[in-house]
Amino acid sequence: xxxxxxxxxxxxxxxxxxxxxxxxxxxxxxxxxxxxxxxxxxxxxxxxxxxxxxxxxxxxxxxxxxxxxxxxxxxxxxxxxxxxxxxxxxxxxxxxxxxxxxxx
Amino acid sequence: xxxxxxxxxxxxxxxxxxxxxxxxxxxxxxxxxxxxxxxxxxxxxxxxxxxxxxxxxxxxxxxxxxxxxxxxxxxxxxxxxxxxxxxxxxxxxxxxxxxxxxxx
DNA sequence: GCGTTGTTTCGATATTGTTGGAAATGTGAA
DNA sequence: TTCACATTTCCAACAATATCGAAACAACGC
Numbered sequence: 001x002x003x004x005x006x007x008x009x010x011x012x013x014x015x016x017x018x019x020x021x022x023x024x025x026x027x028x029x030x031x032x033x034x035x036x037x038x039x040x041x042x043x044x045x046x047x048x049x050x051x052x053x054x055x056x057x058x059x060x061x062x063x064x065x066x067x068x069x070x071x072x073x074x075x076x077x078x079x080x081x082x083x084x085x086x087x088x089x090x091x092x093x094x095x096x097x098x099x100x101x102x103x104x
Numbered sequence: 105x106x107x108x109x110x111x112x113x114x115x116x117x118x119x120x121x122x123x124x125x126x127x128x129x130x131x132x133x134x135x136x137x138x139x140x141x142x143x144x145x146x147x148x149x150x151x152x153x154x155x156x157x158x159x160x161x162x163x164x165x166x167x168x169x170x171x172x173x174x175x176x177x178x179x180x181x182x183x184x185x186x187x188x189x190x191x192x193x194x195x196x197x198x199x200x201x202x203x204x205x206x207x208x
Numbered sequence: 209g210c211g212t213t214g215t216t217t218c219g220a221t222a223t224t225g226t227t228g229g230a231a232a233t234g235t236g237a238a
Numbered sequence: 239t240t241c242a243c244a245t246t247t248c249c250a251a252c253a254a255t256a257t258c259g260a261a262a263c264a265a266c267g268c
Contacts, residue, residue: 007120013191014114015256016107027194036214045258050216052256069214069265084188087117090131119226139245149228154246156226173235173244 001086005060009083012059017044018052022061025075032074034067105190109164113187116163121148122156126165129179136178138171 013019020042025032033041039049053073056062060079065072117123124146129136137145143153157177160166164183169176 003120003123007118007123010114010118010123011255014111014118016111017256019107019111019114023191023193026192027197029196034214035216039215046215047217047258047260048256051258054216066265071215080191084191087127087184087188088130089127092133093131115225121226140243143245150245151228151230151247152226155228158246170235175245 001082006083006086009059009061009079012055012061015052015055017042017048018056021049021052021073022056022075025062025073026080029075029077032063032065032072034070034072036070038073105186110187110190113163113165113183116159116165119156119159121146121152122160125153125156125177126160126179129166129177130184133179133181136167136169136176138174138176140174142177 013022021038024038024041035046035049035053038044038053039046042049044052053062053064057064057073060082061076062079063074063076065074117126125142128142128145139150139153139157142148142157143150146153148156157166157168161168161177164186165180166177166183167180169178
């Protein structure tokens with residue numbers, strides 16, 4: 001993962017509505033939810049939600065699947081996992097034992 | 105961790121300079137670095153760096169320690185750990201086996 | 209086809225974040 | 239005390255992002 005990818009992913013999550021969308025999809029993994037259901041659950045107007053879902057998809061944090069009239073969104077676990085790895089890369093100069101072991 | 109705390113932490117990391125600062129401090133954990141060294145390594149003007157370090161500190165991702173004329177910054181592992189936990193909370197409705205086990 | 213429903217794009221506005229020079233603050237050394 | 243150095247605050251210009259109504263687009267049932 002490159003720095004720019006990480007910034008994109010972090011920026012996608014660094015917004016209240018998008019973070020709520022992502023966490024809702026994580027709770028509903030791996031089935032996912034349709035856009036309409038997400039909007040209903042989080043009380044977001046359709047254009048606003050669409051804007052945010054697009055950002056999450058571009059960041060590689062959710063995937064989309066057309067299902068007839070509906071579009072199903074799913075949390076992309078590989079995306080969040082790559083992000084976490086990037087954040088903790090080379091921790092303590094490669095000697096992770098220097099950090100509290102039970103935390104890592 | 106509350107939603108607002110998570111948004112603050114994610115926003116702090118969702119910026120190229122701040123992300124670079126944080127990762128530099130992670131690599132140099134647990135010793136940390138002084139502001140001047142960070143600015144030198146990343147080629148950031150002092151006011152800009154100070155602005156970013158403040159954001160990281162407010163987000164609970166770095167700690168500060170006055171050392172004479174210098175101020176030493178350290179990555180706060182507990183902060184990043186809490187953030188990661190928040191992101192993956194209640195994964196798959198509490199049945200994490202539904203996600204790829206090797207990823208989690 | 210035609211109306212209905214689900215989703216996205218467009219557009220205009222409001223809000224917030226980033227940047228770095230100049231100046232101020234704080235700390236230690238001479 | 240005076241100087242030098244490290245860091246922060248202040249400020250103003252600039253850039254990026256959030257919001258949501260109206261309209262457009264897409265897919266299904268009749």
